[in-house]
Amino acid sequence: MTASPPPGTTSVDLAGRTALVTGAASGIGRACALRLAAAGAKVRAVDRDAAGLETLADRAMATAGGVEAHPLDLTDLEAAELVAAGTDILVNNAGLQLVRPIEEFPPEVFHTVLTVMLEAPFRLIRGALPHMYGQGWGRIVNVSSVHGLRASPYKSAYVAAKHGLEGLSKTAALEGAPHGVTSNCVNPGYVRTPLVEKQLADQAGAHGIPEERVLKEILLRDSAVKRLVEPDEVAEAVAYLCAPQASFMTGTSLVIDGGWTAH
Numbered sequence: 001m002t003a004s005p006p007p008g009t010t011s012v013d014l015a016g017r018t019a020l021v022t023g024a025a026s027g028i029g030r031a032c033a034l035r036l037a038a039a040g041a042k043v044r045a046v047d048r049d050a051a052g053l054e055t056l057a058d059r060a061m062a063t064a065g066g067v068e069a070h071p072l073d074l075t076d077l078e079a080a081e082l083v084a085a086g087t088d089i090l091v092n093n094a095g096l097q098l099v100r101p102i103e104e105f106p107p108e109v110f111h112t113v114l115t116v117m118l119e120a121p122f123r124l125i126r127g128a129l130p131h132m133y134g135q136g137w138g139r140i141v142n143v144s145s146v147h148g149l150r151a152s153p154y155k156s157a158y159v160a161a162k163h164g165l166e167g168l169s170k171t172a173a174l175e176g177a178p179h180g181v182t183s184n185c186v187n188p189g190y191v192r193t194p195l196v197e198k199q200l201a202d203q204a205g206a207h208g209i210p211e212e213r214v215l216k217e218i219l220l221r222d223s224a225v226k227r228l229v230e231p232d233e234v235a236e237a238v239a240y241l242c243a244p245q246a247s248f249m250t251g252t253s254l255v256i257d258g259g260w261t262a263h
């Protein structure tokens with residue numbers, strides 16, 4: 001079945017493709033799962049939030065490709081590698097954030113952030129490549145961040161993981177090119193998702209200002225466009241990178257940051 005794009009979206013036909021999206025129960029991952037399913041891909045949705053995945057799968061019933069729920073905690077790296085086998089498209093999106101100065105940052109949280117946001121993507125790519133190489137086609141999209149390119153204070157684990165993800169993505173691009181596999185990052189500024197809502201109080205504490213001043217004075221300070229970006233806008237860029245027409249885009253970082261990195 002050829003997918004017709006929803007109004008206001010670019011024409012991307014992924015009929016017959018299988019796409020794995022991590023962190024699919026919420027925010028950007030959820031928007032990506034729905035967008036790729038609308039483009040005709042059969043989506044394998046991975047998250048540790050099983051209830052959120054079920055809600056997503058119900059919501060996706062009317063899409064061309066549909067969404068299948070695969071509850072999984074990505075700190076189980078063996079399981080992460082296994083769940084990626086046989087996918088044509090891999091979107092590494094799951095993530096978490098903690099805002100603390102380095103001297104107060106719990107080492108065990110640093111370890112978990114690096115495991116979920118860097119080691120798991122490595123294992124998922126490792127699990128996905130044999131099938132992609134076998135058929136001479138594959139798409140890897142790594143949801144990085146402006147924090148893959150720039151640092152901010154109090155986000156040591158997140159910034160380290162995202163900078164690492166940029167390196168992993170570029171390496172996968174070089175190795176995958178002879179096999180028809182592209183690997184790219186998308187780099188949003190602040191997106192309207194629970195991950196951002198949850199850090200408002202932490203940011204207020206770390207910077208010593210009231211919570212209601214955080215959005216304007218901290219999060220949007222360097223953005224020329226003074227608003228949060230919507231998950232659907234990020235999903236649209238991800239869908240484009242998965243499309244047949246993006247076959248020459250690889251090893252790059254597609255910035256969606258309202259002008260933040262233009263400074």
Ligand code: NAD
Nearest residue numbers: 023026027028047048073074093094095145190191193195
């Ligand atoms: P979110 O909190 O809305 O969703 C993250 C999802 O990841 C959740 O469903 C959560 O259950 C899942 N997850 C976390 N740890 C997991 C684990 N161990 N195993 C399985 N699933 C796990 O966050 P979001 O804002 O949609 O973020 C998604 C990605 O986008 C992250 O990689 C984040 O770094 C990146 N990003 C977000 C923003 C932003 O402003 N929100 C900006 C740039 C990049």
